Structure formats: structure tokens, C-alpha cells
Amino acid sequence: MTEFYSPGGELPHIRDDLTIPQFMFDFTHPSRPVVSPSAPVLVEDATGKALDLNQVRERTFGLANALRHKYGIDRDDVVVVFSPNHVDYPISIWAIHQTGGIFSGANPSYTSSELEYQLEVTRAKLIICDPTSLDTTLKAAKARNIPVDRIVVFDTPSTGSGYTTVSQLVDEGLRLSKQGKRFEELKLKPGEAKTKLAFLSFSSGTTGRPKAVAIPHYSVIINVVQCAVHNKVNEDYTSWNERRYRPGDVGLGALPFYHIYGLVVNLHVTMYSGLSLVVIPKFDFVGFLKSIVRHKISHLFLVPPHAVLLCKHPAMKDYDIRKYVRMIVLGAAPLSEEINYQLFKVFPDAHIGQAYGMTETCTAVTIYPLKTKRGASGSSGHLLPGVVAKVVKPDGTMAGYGEEGELYAKSPSNAIGYSNNKQATEETFIDGWVRTGDSVVIREDNEVFIVDRLKEILKVRGFQVAPAELEGCLLDHPDVSDSCVVGIEDEFSGELPLAFVVITAEAKKRIAGSKVMELGLKESIMQHVAKNKINYKHLKGGVEIIEVIPKNPSGKLLRRVLRDEAKAVAKKRKAAAAGHGTKL
Known part of the structure; x- marks a missing residue:
């Protein structure tokens, strides 16, 4: 059997008894740069208000304490977050995890029937939503017999609905703590992080209606470290000016946090790598350009439609963003060769390349290599450390270098399967491999090219x-x-x-x-x-x-x-x- 291994080698040891918030707040590792606790972690785009690590930790604890004492959120209870990006969105995720609960992000543009489906599949106990989504939330909640007093809203300029807000819960949780009412944070036994679910993230898999992908804490932690090791975020491998990631740089948080790319790569990898993340609720291209200038954003995590706008939108001439942007990562869909080269011309000095991954592999499987500032046109990059791939031809035999076939990926970051869907799990998760449904060619220089989509999606x-x-x-x-x-x-x-x-x-x-x-x-x-x-x-x-x-x-x-x-x-x-x- 021909198997392809990452040129980055194996991963360093990573503990398997950590929850995601324990890993993000308190864990030290050779792949992680040391950053001052007072450095900004999350930045609100509109106001510039920044939260440092200590403030993020405190708000997370306060919210978790209130979720436990007010709503009884406990181990394996699901909380659905139905909202655009918000500076308290990550805090909500980590608070849910501290209680032992499971986070499930819903697309804020869903219709009530689509949201109802997610509430049904996840058996959600609580909904956190944006005030502008209340009508949709109420219809879906009513259909699933979720009481209105189990709907919480994020604080926004339009908040005033009479519903409990996240900030009110944070304050209540901190007040309860001062009174001696402190919840017990989830602690995992050795090996338990590999099975304790953190996310129910929705994906269509290879066919059919969206399915809830069961992702444990360990999968997220592993992929964050895979990305950090691949990008050498804590290694002095070149000059400071040429390093891809540097503590103190600023990332753009425009990708939706309910989507696995935005959730893991954009949010968790960025924070782990010592960057500040500017949280943008809704993508608007001119507003996006203004945000880059206003916050001096250096790292862009994008999808191909964003790249098209960067190359062709007339507003580009009005904003000099090239002096700020140092790195652009593109994922979620293929980028045409034409747009790829145009992007190189627009940002002649930036690191630019593509990545590939799936919800089922949580998340990145490949990222463009460090050896060059420009990823090979059309390539999704190199396999990340710890990833093994095989390429299966239509006749079932294994392909070698330069031969086309379906990509199977084995990674310690792979999800467990689809929640409560044995048939779909057996079709996609096979003996430790994820069957991707994508046809690829892997060259001898380790570049992975996605050449076709075999699945119907x-x-x-x-x-x-x-x-x-x-x-x-x-x-x-x-x-x-x-x-x-x-x-x-x-x-x-x-x-x-x-x-x-x-x-x-x-x-x-x-x-x-x-x-x-x-x-x-x-x-x-x-x-x-x-x-x-x-x-x-x-x-x-x-x-x-x-x-x-x-x-x-x-x-x-x-x-x-x-x-x-x-x-x-x-x-x-x-x-x-x-x-x-x-x-x-």
C-alpha cells in the first residue's frame, strides 16, 4: 500500500487530558510563543475595544458559572450559538466547554426550519443568538419546545429585547463567585480528551442533509498544534521580517466562527500563535478594507470570493492595504489560477497560499509550505505534521506520485464520526481514515493538488x-x-x-x-x-x-x-x- 507522509514529520507529544479552554488559556508548549497576558487577544472591530488574556479568562469563567447555576448546563448538554461573529462568541464557546457542555454553531442566515433541524439533531438545551435573529430563533425554539427563558442574546447596539444578555450572565456569574457559588470546571482523565465532545459542527459530508460532525477536544487541540508546527510560529527559522507568524501581528476574524475554517484556523490557531484577532460581525468589502487600515491587520484568512474582490473591486484603489497585509491564507474552495496570479500582483510582498481541510478532519490537512512565500499555483500545499494520506484509484488500487485518485486522510485531528448517524459514519470514517470525496494528485515534491470533486456536494x-x-x-x-x-x-x-x-x-x-x-x-x-x-x-x-x-x-x-x-x-x-x- 502506498501511503504519503507529511514532509514535516511527526508531531511532538500533546497531552490528551486537556479541554480546549485549558489548552488555550494555560497550556505551554514548545510550538507556542510566550505572549504577555496584557496583550490584546480579541478586538471589537467597530469600537477597537480589546480584551487581553486575563479579561478573556475572567469573562469565560463568569459566563460558565452563570450557565451552570442559572441554566444547569452540565456535561454533554448542547448549546447552539446562532449569531454572526461577536467578541463574546469565542468566550461563549469556551464557557460552554468549561461546564462540560458541547458547542454547536448555526449559520446566522438560517431560516427557522433550518435552525429547527439543527436544534432537533443536537437536542439543544439553550440558544445564544444575535438580537436581530430573535424572530427566527423564537419560531425554531417553539417548534422544538425550548422555553423562551432559555434564549440568551449577545450585547449589540440593537440589544433591548428584554432577553438576558451574555454580559448580564457574565456579571451574574462573577457575583455568584464572590458569594462562594463557584461551578466545578470540567476536568478530563488521561485519554479522555479524545472522546469527550467539544463541537457538533454541521457538514453535508459526501451526500445528503447536513450532519452533525462529532469533534472531541483533542482533535481541535491537535490541529492547532499541527498548524503551529507547520508554520514554525515559535521558531527563529528566518529573519523577523520574513517570519510568517509573529507575536504582535493582527489577524482578521471575518470568517464565520460557526464554520470549521473560521472556528479552528481563524480563531484558535491565530490566538495560539500570539496574534490579536479583530472580530468582524459581517463581511462588507469596503468595511473590510477600512478595518484592515484602522487596525493595521497583517493576516487575512479568506475564501476565494474574497480574493476575487481584492483583485477586481474598484474600492481597492482607495485603500493602501498592501503596507499592512503580510499573509493571506485561502481555503474552503479551490482558487482559480487566474485569480491566484492576480493576487500575487496585488500583494507582491505578502506570503500567499492555499490550504485544504474538512469539518470531518477538523480541520486543515494541508497548508502551503514555508520554503517559499508563494504557494504553488493550484496546489493546496503540503500535508501537515502527523497527517498520512493515501490516494485510491477507481479500481481500488493505490495511486503513487503523480497519479490521480480519491484522497483518504488519517490524522490525529480527525473527528469521531457523525453524531447518531451510523450509516453515514461507516461510509466516510473507515478504519481511522476519512474518505474525503475529493480527487487529488500528490507530486514527488509533496504538493497536493485537488483536481476534482467526486462527491456530489x-x-x-x-x-x-x-x-x-x-x-x-x-x-x-x-x-x-x-x-x-x-x-x-x-x-x-x-x-x-x-x-x-x-x-x-x-x-x-x-x-x-x-x-x-x-x-x-x-x-x-x-x-x-x-x-x-x-x-x-x-x-x-x-x-x-x-x-x-x-x-x-x-x-x-x-x-x-x-x-x-x-x-x-x-x-x-x-x-x-x-x-x-x-x-x-
């Missing part, structure tokens, strides 16, 4: 979209009798959902010979999905009406046939737009 702006989920929604439309969703290429989003639908006989009669009626029907179908699904799952690739959905004799969708058809549709649209003088 679409990647829209870095977010996973399961075609089966949208197909089920489409079949709820009264005029749709069958459907198949595939991705259509888009420069900004990577790809967009495009629906091929077969309409009912009644609908055919209604639109017969009328382009206006046909366009109206397509719009109705798109609006149906828009009402029921989060925005990045909307059918922005459009709707195509066809006579039959191609299937094999067993009834399985021949999705590849319609992927080819989607390419033809994209080509036709591009030609039509060019004919009308439209620049794509």
Missing part, C-alpha cells in the same frame, strides 16, 4: 450545498415532478446551484407556447427555494426545464450527464451575454 462561496437537500425542496413545489441539482461555474462564487426540473403535465399545459409563462414558472420555483433555504443555497444558477432526468437502471441520478449539460448552458449564456455587450 457543491461549494458555493466556500459553503457546502447538498444537491439532495435542494432536490427534496424542489419536489415540494406543486409544478415539479422530478429534479436534479448540479453546479454551474461562477467566477465569484466558484459555482452556483442550477436546477434541472421536470414539470407536471398540468404545468406543461399552462405554459405551452408562452415564454412569459415559462419564465414565470421558473421564477416561482426559484422563489420557493429562496423561501425555504439559506441564501447561498438559492438557485442563483437558474432553472432549466427538461423532459426527463437521466437515471441508471437502478434509478440513481446520472448527475454527471447534467453536469455536462450545465457546462453547455454556461457556454450558451456566456455567448449570449457577449452578444449583448455584457462583460462577465
Whole structure:
């Protein structure tokens, strides 16, 4: 069997009896730089208000104390956080962990039915949300019989709903502590960090509706150390000016913390590496540029649509951010070669490269190497220390260097499996390996290239979209009798959902010979999905009406046939737009 090992070698020893907050607040390790306790850790973007490590530790303890005494949050109770990024978002995560609870982050743009699904799957005992999301939260909570007094809101300028706020809980927890009412923080036995769950993070896996990935404390800790060792954050390996990570640098916290990339790499790795993190609630490109200048942000953690904006948005000429930005990491979806080279031109002196990972591998599997400031174009980088890979050909044999096949990854950071979903777990987690569903080529110079996606999942702006989920929604439309969703290429989003639908006989009669009626029907179908699904799952690739959905004799969708058809549709649209003088 051919196996590929990280050129970075094995990991140093890491204790397996630590919770994530114990690791983040108090753990010393050769891979971790020593930073003054008074150095800013989390910075609120709008106000510039900074919290140092001591303040973060105190707020975390106060909140945890209140979660235990007011709500009874205890070992393995799930708390869902349904909010954009907030300076108290990480504090909420670590407070949940200190009580022994499990954190589950929900996309703040979810509809009430999508949030209800997550509350159901996780069996959540408490919800922490943004005040602007209260209506959605209340609908979902009611559907799951969660009392309104178990909804807590973050403090924002719009807070004033009458609901208990996080800051009020922090104050209450600290007050209770002074009265001698102190909760007992979770302590783990040797080896227990490998099984005690920290996160239930949602992923579509290789198919189907989102699944709750069961991630223990040890997996997060391991991946943080893997990233730190790979990037030599505490090694004097080159001049100070050329080091990729330096204590005192400033990172951008614009990636959502509910997403595994934002949660582990952007938040935990950045803090562990001695950087301050500027927390941005919602991405707005001009505001993003202003934040870089205002806070002198040096490290950007981005997805490909952000890179497109950095290369093409007209506002770039108004902000001189090149003198601040020293490093750019891109993940969550492939970056086109064209945008990659344009990014190099825009930031000629910055370290720029890609990374690859999954929720199931918690998180990064590869990162571009330190040997050069520029990651190889199209490459996701090198395997991280401690990661082993194999590449499996369609016939089941093992591929060697330069040969294509499906990537399997074995890492001490791998998740345990999917919570309460034995079948899906057995399909993806196989004898210590995670079957990624991505087709790769590993070169002899250790560069890993993702060349195709074997799984059905679409990647829209870095977010996973399961075609089966949208197909089920489409079949709820009264005029749709069958459907198949595939991705259509888009420069900004990577790809967009495009629906091929077969309409009912009644609908055919209604639109017969009328382009206006046909366009109206397509719009109705798109609006149906828009009402029921989060925005990045909307059918922005459009709707195509066809006579039959191609299937094999067993009834399985021949999705590849319609992927080819989607390419033809994209080509036709591009030609039509060019004919009308439209620049794509």
C-alpha cells in the first residue's frame, strides 16, 4: 500500500487530558510563543475595544458559572450559538466547554426550519443568538419546545429585547463567585480528551442533509498544534521580517466562527500563535478594507470570493492595504489560477497560499509550505505534521506520485464520526481514515493538488450545498415532478446551484407556447427555494426545464450527464451575454 507522509514529520507529544479552554488559556508548549497576558487577544472591530488574556479568562469563567447555576448546563448538554461573529462568541464557546457542555454553531442566515433541524439533531438545551435573529430563533425554539427563558442574546447596539444578555450572565456569574457559588470546571482523565465532545459542527459530508460532525477536544487541540508546527510560529527559522507568524501581528476574524475554517484556523490557531484577532460581525468589502487600515491587520484568512474582490473591486484603489497585509491564507474552495496570479500582483510582498481541510478532519490537512512565500499555483500545499494520506484509484488500487485518485486522510485531528448517524459514519470514517470525496494528485515534491470533486456536494462561496437537500425542496413545489441539482461555474462564487426540473403535465399545459409563462414558472420555483433555504443555497444558477432526468437502471441520478449539460448552458449564456455587450 502506498501511503504519503507529511514532509514535516511527526508531531511532538500533546497531552490528551486537556479541554480546549485549558489548552488555550494555560497550556505551554514548545510550538507556542510566550505572549504577555496584557496583550490584546480579541478586538471589537467597530469600537477597537480589546480584551487581553486575563479579561478573556475572567469573562469565560463568569459566563460558565452563570450557565451552570442559572441554566444547569452540565456535561454533554448542547448549546447552539446562532449569531454572526461577536467578541463574546469565542468566550461563549469556551464557557460552554468549561461546564462540560458541547458547542454547536448555526449559520446566522438560517431560516427557522433550518435552525429547527439543527436544534432537533443536537437536542439543544439553550440558544445564544444575535438580537436581530430573535424572530427566527423564537419560531425554531417553539417548534422544538425550548422555553423562551432559555434564549440568551449577545450585547449589540440593537440589544433591548428584554432577553438576558451574555454580559448580564457574565456579571451574574462573577457575583455568584464572590458569594462562594463557584461551578466545578470540567476536568478530563488521561485519554479522555479524545472522546469527550467539544463541537457538533454541521457538514453535508459526501451526500445528503447536513450532519452533525462529532469533534472531541483533542482533535481541535491537535490541529492547532499541527498548524503551529507547520508554520514554525515559535521558531527563529528566518529573519523577523520574513517570519510568517509573529507575536504582535493582527489577524482578521471575518470568517464565520460557526464554520470549521473560521472556528479552528481563524480563531484558535491565530490566538495560539500570539496574534490579536479583530472580530468582524459581517463581511462588507469596503468595511473590510477600512478595518484592515484602522487596525493595521497583517493576516487575512479568506475564501476565494474574497480574493476575487481584492483583485477586481474598484474600492481597492482607495485603500493602501498592501503596507499592512503580510499573509493571506485561502481555503474552503479551490482558487482559480487566474485569480491566484492576480493576487500575487496585488500583494507582491505578502506570503500567499492555499490550504485544504474538512469539518470531518477538523480541520486543515494541508497548508502551503514555508520554503517559499508563494504557494504553488493550484496546489493546496503540503500535508501537515502527523497527517498520512493515501490516494485510491477507481479500481481500488493505490495511486503513487503523480497519479490521480480519491484522497483518504488519517490524522490525529480527525473527528469521531457523525453524531447518531451510523450509516453515514461507516461510509466516510473507515478504519481511522476519512474518505474525503475529493480527487487529488500528490507530486514527488509533496504538493497536493485537488483536481476534482467526486462527491456530489457543491461549494458555493466556500459553503457546502447538498444537491439532495435542494432536490427534496424542489419536489415540494406543486409544478415539479422530478429534479436534479448540479453546479454551474461562477467566477465569484466558484459555482452556483442550477436546477434541472421536470414539470407536471398540468404545468406543461399552462405554459405551452408562452415564454412569459415559462419564465414565470421558473421564477416561482426559484422563489420557493429562496423561501425555504439559506441564501447561498438559492438557485442563483437558474432553472432549466427538461423532459426527463437521466437515471441508471437502478434509478440513481446520472448527475454527471447534467453536469455536462450545465457546462453547455454556461457556454450558451456566456455567448449570449457577449452578444449583448455584457462583460462577465
